[in-house]
Amino acid sequence: MNLTFTLNGKSVTVNVEPDERLVRILRDELGLAGTKAGCYRGECGSCSVLLEGQVVPSCLVPAFALRGATIVTIEGFARTKEYAEIVRAFEEAEYTPCGHCHAGRLLAIHALLERNPSPTEREILAGLSGVRCQCTDVGSLLRAVNLVAYSRTRKPRARARP
Ligand code: FES
Ligand code: FES
Numbered sequence: 001m002n003l004t005f006t007l008n009g010k011s012v013t014v015n016v017e018p019d020e021r022l023v024r025i026l027r028d029e030l031g032l033a034g035t036k037a038g039c040y041r042g043e044c045g046s047c048s049v050l051l052e053g054q055v056v057p058s059c060l061v062p063a064f065a066l067r068g069a070t071i072v073t074i075e076g077f078a079r080t081k082e083y084a085e086i087v088r089a090f091e092e093a094e095y096t097p098c099g100h101c102h103a104g105r106l107l108a109i110h111a112l113l114e115r116n117p118s119p120t121e122r123e124i125l126a127g128l129s130g131v132r133c134q135c136t137d138v139g140s141l142l143r144a145v146n147l148v149a150y151s152r153t154r155k156p157r158a159r160a161r162p
Helices: 022-029 079-094 102-115 123-128 138-152
Strands: 002-007 010-015 046-051 054-057 070-072
Touching: 002 102, 046 079, 046 102, 054 102, 079 102, 102 138, 123 138
Parallel strands: 002 070
Antiparallel strands: 002 010, 046 054, 046 070
16 A cells, blocks of 8 residues: 655655564665664564654554554654754763664653653653663653753743654
8 A cells, every 4th residue: 555644744645465564664775773672562662653742662553553653763853953952861861772772761751841840750751651661760851851851841842843
């Protein structure tokens, strides 16, 4: 099937099977390797993307559900000032996620703070629970998210438009 959707601010058309998964379309058809493939069962979150602003595991999104949708991957998000803000906070908090969960964590933090600008620690952990991480400590993650939340709430800003 021919399928047109908006990806990182641009209209794209691909020819794929209706049940092909978004993670494979992004990586294999469109060459966007920043979206990592892991479990393919919706459990690890390494394949996370923003679909209509919500974080979703792209391994669970079938092609037929994408018609007319708006998708943002880490490649698109990396062009926003919100991305730079989160990366800066990671450095300040000495939070250093490895390549496996990095993209998912960044997108999940952004989506969490868009719907809840001042989350509690419990809300942060719940909001990021869809992206599993084996490598880094929770303390530096919480410090990083709190730094981003503080930075976002103390100044006016425009919404991300990758
Ligand atoms: S590969 Fe999609 S959640 Fe693990
Ligand atoms: S899985 Fe390596 S930092 Fe999260």
